[in-house]
Amino acid sequence: MNKPSIEQALDRILPQVEKPARYTGGEFNSVVKDWEATPFRAALAFPDIYELGMSNLGLAILYDILNRQSNVLAERVYTPWPDMEAQLRAASVPLYSLETKHPLSDFDLIGFSLPYEQLYTNVLTMLDLGGVPLLASERDGRHPIVIAGGHATYNPDPMAAFVDAFVIGEGEEVIVEIVEAISNLKSQISNTKYQIPNDKGRLAILRRLAQISGVYVPRFYDVAYNDDGTVKNVTPNVEGAPVRVTKRIVPILPPPVTRFIVPFVDVTHNRAVVEIQRGCTRGCRFCHAGFVTRPVRERSVEEILEAVDAMVRETGFEQVALLSLSSSDYSHIGDLVRAISYKYADKHLSISLPSLRIESFSVDLAEMLKDGRQTGFTFAPEAATEAMRRRINKFIPDQQLLDTAREVFSRGWRTIKLYFMIGHPDETLDDVQAIADLAKAVLKEGRKAHGKAAQVNVGCSTFVPKPHTSFQWLPLDGEESVREKQRLLKNQLRGPGLKLSWTEPEQTLLEAFLSRGDRRLGPVILRAWQLGAKLDGWGEHFNIGAWRQAFAEQGLAPEFYARRPRPMDEVFPWDHIDIGVRKNFLGRDYVMSQAGETRVDCREHCFACGILPTFTKTRMNTPAEAWECPPVVPPHLRGVKQSDVIPLAAA
Numbered sequence: 001m002n003k004p005s006i007e008q009a010l011d012r013i014l015p016q017v018e019k020p021a022r023y024t025g026g027e028f029n030s031v032v033k034d035w036e037a038t039p040f041r042a043a044l045a046f047p048d049i050y051e052l053g054m055s056n057l058g059l060a061i062l063y064d065i066l067n068r069q070s071n072v073l074a075e076r077v078y079t080p081w082p083d084m085e086a087q088l089r090a091a092s093v094p095l096y097s098l099e100t101k102h103p104l105s106d107f108d109l110i111g112f113s114l115p116y117e118q119l120y121t122n123v124l125t126m127l128d129l130g131g132v133p134l135l136a137s138e139r140d141g142r143h144p145i146v147i148a149g150g151h152a153t154y155n156p157d158p159m160a161a162f163v164d165a166f167v168i169g170e171g172e173e174v175i176v177e178i179v180e181a182i183s184n185l186k187s188q189i190s191n192t193k194y195q196i197p198n199d200k201g202r203l204a205i206l207r208r209l210a211q212i213s214g215v216y217v218p219r220f221y222d223v224a225y226n227d228d229g230t231v232k233n234v235t236p237n238v239e240g241a242p243v244r245v246t247k248r249i250v251p252i253l254p255p256p257v258t259r260f261i262v263p264f265v266d267v268t269h270n271r272a273v274v275e276i277q278r279g280c281t282r283g284c285r286f287c288h289a290g291f292v293t294r295p296v297r298e299r300s301v302e303e304i305l306e307a308v309d310a311m312v313r314e315t316g317f318e319q320v321a322l323l324s325l326s327s328s329d330y331s332h333i334g335d336l337v338r339a340i341s342y343k344y345a346d347k348h349l350s351i352s353l354p355s356l357r358i359e360s361f362s363v364d365l366a367e368m369l370k371d372g373r374q375t376g377f378t379f380a381p382e383a384a385t386e387a388m389r390r391r392i393n394k395f396i397p398d399q400q401l402l403d404t405a406r407e408v409f410s411r412g413w414r415t416i417k418l419y420f421m422i423g424h425p426d427e428t429l430d431d432v433q434a435i436a437d438l439a440k441a442v443l444k445e446g447r448k449a450h451g452k453a454a455q456v457n458v459g460c461s462t463f464v465p466k467p468h469t470s471f472q473w474l475p476l477d478g479e480e481s482v483r484e485k486q487r488l489l490k491n492q493l494r495g496p497g498l499k500l501s502w503t504e505p506e507q508t509l510l511e512a513f514l515s516r517g518d519r520r521l522g523p524v525i526l527r528a529w530q531l532g533a534k535l536d537g538w539g540e541h542f543n544i545g546a547w548r549q550a551f552a553e554q555g556l557a558p559e560f561y562a563r564r565p566r567p568m569d570e571v572f573p574w575d576h577i578d579i580g581v582r583k584n585f586l587g588r589d590y591v592m593s594q595a596g597e598t599r600v601d602c603r604e605h606c607f608a609c610g611i612l613p614t615f616t617k618t619r620m621n622t623p624a625e626a627w628e629c630p631p632v633v634p635p636h637l638r639g640v641k642q643s644d645v646i647p648l649a650a651a
């Protein structure tokens with residue numbers, strides 16, 4: 001079906017679905033280029049509904065970068081809600097891009113953003129609806145190249161059957177290189193501009209992509225297994241594919257996006273966003289984002305202020321979020337917040353600063369920004385006993401939390417949200433009871449200031465061991481153990497002023513087996529999707545029965561991937577993906593955790609995690625102040641005091 005027929009069909013379909021504005025496009029700042037006149041066409045796909053996809057910063061960055069290229073157009077596509085999916089299928093209308101209403105199959109490239117594993121089956125729904133063969137092995141020269149990137153692709157192999165090439169790491173530079181490589185090869189291969197005549201052409205493109213730093217093309221790697229089902233090795237099967245694929249990073253954060261698309265409907269985060277810092281040096285052992293986004297790089301206060309100005313001017317948003325994994329660690333946080341509060345004092349602009357440390361300085365910062373009085377103050381202590389805090393390397397004494405809570409309540413906030421995590425295999429019921437006790441103690445502080453109006457909301461997630469973290473060897477906690485811990489919290493955290501939310505154990509199990517799965521999960525994902533698994537992140541659609549049946553039919557067990565303690569010398573399905581942080585560093589950290597030993601923030605003391613040797617050249621060619629890691633010492637200067645070394649870039 002072509003664009004005019006799709007538009008005609010939409011006139012009939014859209015009045016029959018919930019929130020039709022999800023599917024119309026035409027929003028302020030969306031970019032509509034001339035399809036015929038633009039030689040390279042990319043669809044940027046977020047495999048969840050519009051409201052979530054529109055809040056994804058990664059996709060907004062790529063949309064901006066690609067649309068700035070004169071010879072490229074980038075358009076958006078999201079997963080339709082089941083009512084729209086049914087209408088599209090009934091009318092045989094393919095899934096189309098919002099900007100020009102072209103079917104997915106018409107694009108040269110489809111780029112999926114995969115921030116978390118619960119979105120995997122939505123990729124299949126979108127490819128299927130878009131008229132693109134689900135299996136990479138069934139695509140030929142007529143089909144788009146399907147790529148995927150994002151935090152859930154640092155262990156790419158569970159999705160290897162469906163994706164032609166994965167981008168490992170940060171996409172800002174590599175996306176341009178990918179587009180260039182495909183464009184050049186297409187024009188070389190074919191006399192007809194941008195048509196690939198045969199499979200050979202497609203293979204040539206994929207071989208070229210495999211040579212781009214940070215790109216993993218699964219078909220060029222073979223996986224061998226041991227008799228016990230664990231991975232023996234993953235080895236390249238063609239010349240030119242690297243033995244290990246090292247993640248891409250941008251040495252200096254590029255200018256932030258400012259022309260955000262302004263949606264017609266309310267989306268999850270209806271705001272502009274500027275990333276003030278990327279990476280985290282705290283070393284929380286469970287935190288996947290903390291490890292995979294190292295090293296820490298910061299933006300200057302001036303750049304952030306200019307970006308906020310531009311965002312307000314170009315979007316009209318009244319909310320701007322200053323994003324980072326740990327805002328309090330941004331070196332110039334005081335200066336930044338003071339400058340913003342001064343500059344926007346009498347403007348209708350709400351600035352939010354998520355991920356603040358539990359200390360009274362954070363309350364000062366939030367107060368200066370005049371943010372959060374309606375929504376509450378959020379802290380993430382994660383654990384409530386010294387033993388568990390040592391295990392996870394996140395140490396916040398009770399007194400510090402209570403003092404900060406008192407400060408928050410006394411300055412007018414009435415609600416505090418606390419995020420905890422249960423489910424570490426060494427956790428006892430006493431550790432869980434301590435969570436309830438601590439939440440009640442915080443409420444007690446609130447009552448002193450606000451009486452019955454004080455509120456403490458406790459969000460209690462379940463720990464999922466993630467690849468590339470110090471806890472990648474740990475098993476997922478048993479289902480009955482998690483239920484018992486949740487029962488305790490539900491019994492304890494009830495009544496006025498307390499609210500508890502939690503994750504259902506089956507959903508945690510899904511995340512756990514997909515996170516640390518191997519390539520054999522491809523057929524499981526496909527079968528589960530055929531059996532009705534879709535929109536897995538949505539409680540009302542989540543279908544664990546489909547997954548269990550799919551596992552059984554493939555002769556595999558979810559528990560093998562999720563609940564098995566893994567020996568220290570096991571080869572992991574993601575060992576051929578190099579995030580810069582070394583496996584032996586993570587192993588040492590895991591052993592330290594078992595012994596209850598902690599590490600300080602690595603800005604205070606570099607623990608030689610591997611980032612510097614991995615990115616030596618990049619670090620040496622980047623101004624010293626751009627990264628938080630220490631400068632690289634050239635070999636002839638090793639042994640000389642660090643303070644006597646002048647970084648190359650500063651010399």
Ligand code: SF4
Binds near residue numbers: 281294612628630
């Ligand atoms: S190289 Fe050192 S400072 Fe940099 S992230 Fe690793 S441990 Fe931290």
